[in-house]
Every structure is written in structure tokens, then in C-alpha cells.
Amino acid sequence: KNQVEQSPQSLIILEGKNCTLQCNYTVSPFSNLRWYKQDTGRGPVSLTIMTFSENTKSNGRYTATLDADTKQSSLHITASQLSDSASYICVVSAAGNKLTFGGGTRVLVKP
Amino acid sequence: GAGVSQSPSNKVTEKGKDVELRCDPISGHTALYWYRQRLGQGLEFLIYFQGNSAPDKSGLPSDRFSAERTGESVSTLTIQRTQQEDSAVYLCASSLGGTGNPYEQYFGPGTRLTVT
Numbered sequence: 649k650n651q652v653e654q655s656p657q658s659l660i661i662l663e664g665k666n667c668t669l670q671c672n673y674t675v676s677p678f679s680n681l682r683w684y685k686q687d688t689g690r691g692p693v694s695l696t697i698m699t700f701s702e703n704t705k706s707n708g709r710y711t712a713t714l715d716a717d718t719k720q721s722s723l724h725i726t727a728s729q730l731s732d733s734a735s736y737i738c739v740v741s742a743a744g745n746k747l748t749f750g751g752g753t754r755v756l757v758k759p
Numbered sequence: 760g761a762g763v764s765q766s767p768s769n770k771v772t773e774k775g776k777d778v779e780l781r782c783d784p785i786s787g788h789t790a791l792y793w794y795r796q797r798l799g800q801g802l803e804f805l806i807y808f809q810g811n812s813a814p815d816k817s818g819l820p821s822d823r824f825s826a827e828r829t830g831e832s833v834s835t836l837t838i839q840r841t842q843q844e845d846s847a848v849y850l851c852a853s854s855l856g857g858t859g860n861p862y863e864q865y866f867g868p869g870t871r872l873t874v875t
Contacts, residue, residue, distance in 0.1 A: 679859045691763075691850050691866030692802070699861055737801065745790070745809065745857030747864075749802040 650675040652750035654738050660756045661728055669753045671721040671738030679741040683712050683723045686735045686752070695723070728757045761785070763867035765851050771873045772841055780836045780870045784853030792864070793826055793836050794850045802850065808834065809857055841874045
């Protein structure tokens with residue numbers, strides 16, 4: 649069964665600090681991995697999309713890594729800002745255009 | 760340009776009634792997805808349309824759920840005889856192609872459905 653597990657479920661960080669979110673998956677066959685940011689009451693917004701051959705991809709202060717051998721990904725947030733408070737969702741695409749969503753990590757940035 | 764739009768933004772209905780939710784994708788996007796998100800939970804895939812191909816309905820939870828798409832434009836998700844467990848936010852997303860390719864997927868703001 650295709651699964652995407654994220655950790656931690658939630659975390660609180662101080663403004664200006666860095667944090668790293670984890671994503672482990674068992675989706676096969678793998679097509680690509682996506683990270684989304686979802687603000688409360690809004691639809692998800694894409695941060696990065698990585699294919700099998702990509703190890704790292706950045707989008708501003710967000711950097712995603714992918715290890716296709718161990719089926720792990722991480723999302724690193726640098727110099728966090730209050731606006732980074734949101735849920736971050738790891739999503740893996742398998743062949744056949746099926747997306748498997750992780751449960752998300754809820755991040756709260758405090759001043 | 761305009762993003763994905765959904766209507767209504769909120770819908771309150773009585774148990775047993777039918778509801779229809781609408782999604783207007785980004786113009787030119789051939790792929791359209793419907794998802795459900797229950798309070799505090801992750802997204803659940805419901806149905807996927809790709810161009811003129813037969814839709815992938817494998818995520819629809821019961822035969823009370825159905826969806827239609829007119830060509831490569833508007834889509835409607837219909838829930839018949841609504842139940843309280845149908846209460847959720849229903850999200851629509853569109854992209855240039857299927858997510859088996861690294862196409863960006865753009866989400867609408869969602870329709871919050873409450874079944875009383």
C-alpha cells in the first residue's frame with residue numbers, strides 16, 4: 649500500500665530559527681515528490697517538485713532534499729518568519745498520476 | 760491570470776439533501792482533481808479528469824459521489840443524500856497535465872461543506 653509518513657506532526661519554533669521536516673514514503677513506482685504549504689483555510693500551494701534524479705531543490709528560504717534510495721525527503725526552512733506558520737504537506741506521485749498525501753506537519757512560528 | 764475558483768465557498772445542508780460543488784480550473788489546464796479534507800486531516804483523492812480520457816474515479820468513497828467535467832473546463836462534484844460524515848472541505852486542483860509528470864498543481868480555495 650502506498651503511504652507517506654511525515655514527522656513531526658507539529659512543531660513550534662522561534663522566529664529567525666531554522667527547522668527541518670521529514671517525509672518517508674513507500675510509494676511505488678515513484679514519479680515525483682512534492683512539498684506543499686497550506687495556510688489555515690486555504691488550498692495548498694506548491695513549494696517544490698522533485699523527480700527521481702533530483703537530490704535538492706530550493707524555493708527561497710525553503711530547501712527540499714530527496715533520497716530516492718532510502719525513500720526519504722526533508723524540507724528545511726531557513727530563518728523562519730511568522731508567515732511560515734502553516735501546514736507543510738509531503739505528496740508523492742506514482743505512475744498513473746496518483747498522488748499520495750502525507751498527513752502534514754503543522755508549524756507554528758512564534759515571535 | 761485567474762487561478763482555480765470554486766463555488767460556493769461555504770455550504771450548509773441538511774442530512775439527506777443533494778449538493779453540487781463547482782470548480783473552474785485555470786484555462787488550458789487539461790488535468791483536474793477533486794480532493795476531500797476532513798477537519799485536521801490530510802487530503803484524500805476523490806477523482807481525476809485528464810483531457811477527454813475516462814476519469815479515474817477510484818477515490819470516490821461511495822456511489823453517492825459523482826463528478827462531471829465539461830470538456831477541459833468547469834467540473835461539478837455532486838454528493839447525493841448527504842451524510843454527516845461528508846462534512847469536509849472539498850478542494851479542486853488543476854494542472855497542465857497529469858501529476859505523473861512534474862507539472863505544478865494549483866489548488867482552489869475549497870468549498871466547506873457542513874451537513875447538519
